[in-house]
Every structure is written in structure tokens, then in C-alpha cells.
Amino acid sequence: MKRRSLVAAAGAALLGRDAVAQGSTRPVRLIVPGAPGGAIDVLGRLYGQRLGVRLSQTWVIENRAGGNNTIGAAEVARSAPDGTTFLTNADIHLMAKRVVRNLPYDPITDFTPVGRMATAPLLIVGQPEASRAQTLQQLAEAMRREPGRYAFATSGGGSMAHLAAEGVKRRFGAPDVLVANYRGTAPALNDVVAGSVALMVAPLLSAQPLVQAGRLRAFAVTSATRSAAAPDVPTVDEAGFPGLHFTLWYALWGPRGLPAPLADSIAANIRAIGQETEIAQRLAGMGVDPFTEDTPATFAAFLAEENLRNGRIADEAGIEPE
Incomplete structure (x- = not known):
């Protein structure tokens, strides 16, 4: 048994090296x-092009849109x-099984995590008159007093903004505040x-x-550090709600069983x-930050923790597949 395990491990390592070394004659989809x-498409093309150059491979970008990002993901799961x-894909990948009925794959077990490419903060904003507050603390107090006067718009059900x-309304102690899910960021804004x-909790670059222009008031960014794109806006920690962190993220996966050497x-x-430098500058122009710390192992650990938190919020909010 031990000999067979060693042989299998050696074979996987050879396959991982082979997949990289022979990439120039084996196009990668x-x-x-x-x-x-969209942001996923732009980031995918940017990183795909650079991966092709660095690995001497041909990386071909294929758009498979639809089904809350599940049609394309299902194709990879079958590969x-x-x-x-x-x-x-983006953070919505983890929520697929909670918003799409009869999902033909599991977002965790049917994929091999590779790593995050970029992250982006969200911004808690309000219409100046309708929000009736100057600070996040004041907003929380007003929402507790009169929850019926408030509602959050989001870019879509199951999104990180949702x-x-x-999470914000529960942390504020106002769980009855309505959340209205739109079909996209623009109509919600x-x-x-x-x-x-x-x-609204909106992508910073959009809001x-x-x-x-003075048409919205920014209360806080939902990240641990301030954003260079909005340096005057406090973090949720600075605004009195430490740990209330929700960040957009974009990442890369392979099918389940991808050899570890290749993923690494x-x-x-x-x-x-x-x-x-060029990539960092291009990402800054998009309002996102490169993520340069992931290994497949750290990404897998992040996904497990994020999945638990998202599931807890979804259960409390009564989010169900449609």
C-alpha cells in the first residue's frame, strides 16, 4: 500500500510538471x-494573458455566461x-448552491483552489437626505429606532453586497430592515x-x-484598511464596528483532482x-488591489472559513435557492 501511494504521488508530480512544460503545445482554456x-472577464483576460506569457502557453479566454455564473463553472467541474x-470567478462562486436550485456541482469539493488574483472593497453609502445620518454610528442608531424607514439595495441575490x-443590518441591531436585490449594480445605485x-453596500469604484459629486454619502469601507481610491472614508473598524469586513475577491480554480505541483x-x-508594476497600475485603475499572498493551501483555508460565514448569514437571512 505504501509503495502504491509513493508511486501515485510521484505520478501526480510528474503530471504537474508535464502540464506546465508542455503548455506551448496544449492550449489552456x-x-x-x-x-x-465585466470585472471577472477583464481580470481573467489580464491574468490569463500574463500566465500564457510566463508559462510559454496559449491561454484562451472563453466566456460561458448565465445562471449566476454557474454555467461556466459547471463546465470546469466536468473537465x-x-x-x-x-x-x-468571484466571491459569488461560493454562494451558488444557496441561490441556484439543483446546482450540478459543489463549489468547494468539485474544484481545486489555486489562488486569489485581486480584491476590492465595498462602500456603505446612503442618499444624503434619506439616510438621515452623518456617520455610521448615527446610521446604526437611526436604523434601530425606525427600521421601517430604511432599506438596502444590492447588486443581486447571493452577491457579496447582499x-x-x-451582515451590516444585523450588526447594527436592525434585522428587520429590508434588503432589495436588483439585477446589477447600476439600477440599484x-x-x-x-x-x-x-x-446600499456598493463596489467602491461604482459608488x-x-x-x-455629492449625490451619495459614504459612511465606511467594509475592509480592514482604508482604500487608496477613497482615502478620506473611514473603515468599519474606525467607524465603530470592528471586524465587519466584506470584500469582493476574484480567483482561479481548476477541476477537482488538479495535481498539486501544477496548482502550486x-x-x-x-x-x-x-x-x-504595470499590472498593479492597471488594477488600481479598476479600483481593485492585486492579491499576492495565496498558495492553494491558504486559498482553500480561506474558502472554508468564508463558506461557513456566508452560510451562517444566508441561514439567518432566509436566503434560499430559486
Whole structure:
């Protein structure tokens, strides 16, 4: 038994090296489960192009949009773990089984975690008159007093913004505040600016121009550190709610069973790409930060912890598959 285990481990290591070494003659498909032009697509193309250069491979970006990002993910879950198919997706990947009925895969067990590519903060914002507060502490107090006067708009059910809104209102002690899920960030922001909905947890890059124009008030960023894109906006920790962290993230997975040496090689290259000056500058222009600390093991540990937290919030909020 021990000899067979050693042989299997050696075979996996050889396959991992083989998948990288022979990449120039074996095109790699990077499946993007969203439409062209979205953040996942842009990041996937940026990193896919650089991975192809660094590994002397041909990386082909394929958009497989639909089903809350599940159609493309399902294709990767069905693929052979031979280093020719990968998935780039965002935090919504973990919530798929909680918002899509009869999901044909498990977001955790049917994929091999490789690593995060980038992260981006969210911004708690409100329409200045409708929010009736100047600070996050004042907003929490007002929501506890009159929960019926408030509602959060989000970009969609199961999104990180949705989870953040549910987490924020519970941390504020106002669990009865309504959360309205829209089909996209833009229509949600439009209704908040119009005052139809008082509040939103929004991607910083989308909301910050409206804050600068005075059409929205920024209460805090939902991250541990301030954002360079909004340096005057306090963190939730500074605003009196330490640990209320919800961050958008974008990452890479392979199918289940991807050899560890190959996953390690791809992760090392992701870290190196994020440290390139040109890449960091391009990401900054998108309002995101490169993530240069993940190994497959640390990403897997992060996913396990994030999945538990998300599940707890989803259960409390009554989020169910549709």
C-alpha cells in the first residue's frame, strides 16, 4: 500500500510538471462565467494573458455566461484535471448552491483552489437626505429606532453586497430592515441616488464618483484598511464596528483532482503577476488591489472559513435557492 501511494504521488508530480512544460503545445482554456467587459472577464483576460506569457502557453479566454455564473463553472467541474481547463470567478462562486436550485456541482469539493488574483472593497453609502445620518454610528442608531424607514439595495441575490447588507443590518441591531436585490449594480445605485432606497453596500469604484459629486454619502469601507481610491472614508473598524469586513475577491480554480505541483506553479505565477508594476497600475485603475499572498493551501483555508460565514448569514437571512 505504501509503495502504491509513493508511486501515485510521484505520478501526480510528474503530471504537474508535464502540464506546465508542455503548455506551448496544449492550449489552456480559461473559462469566464460572466459576460465580456465585466470585472471577472477583464481580470481573467489580464491574468490569463500574463500566465500564457510566463508559462510559454496559449491561454484562451472563453466566456460561458448565465445562471449566476454557474454555467461556466459547471463546465470546469466536468473537465479533466489535466491542466488544460481553469475557472476564473468571484466571491459569488461560493454562494451558488444557496441561490441556484439543483446546482450540478459543489463549489468547494468539485474544484481545486489555486489562488486569489485581486480584491476590492465595498462602500456603505446612503442618499444624503434619506439616510438621515452623518456617520455610521448615527446610521446604526437611526436604523434601530425606525427600521421601517430604511432599506438596502444590492447588486443581486447571493452577491457579496447582499451578504454585506444582511451582515451590516444585523450588526447594527436592525434585522428587520429590508434588503432589495436588483439585477446589477447600476439600477440599484440609480434608485439610491433617486432616494427610492436609502442605503446600499456598493463596489467602491461604482459608488465613489457619486460620492465625490455629492449625490451619495459614504459612511465606511467594509475592509480592514482604508482604500487608496477613497482615502478620506473611514473603515468599519474606525467607524465603530470592528471586524465587519466584506470584500469582493476574484480567483482561479481548476477541476477537482488538479495535481498539486501544477496548482502550486500557477499560484506562484499569480503572485508574481500581481507584483508587476504595470499590472498593479492597471488594477488600481479598476479600483481593485492585486492579491499576492495565496498558495492553494491558504486559498482553500480561506474558502472554508468564508463558506461557513456566508452560510451562517444566508441561514439567518432566509436566503434560499430559486
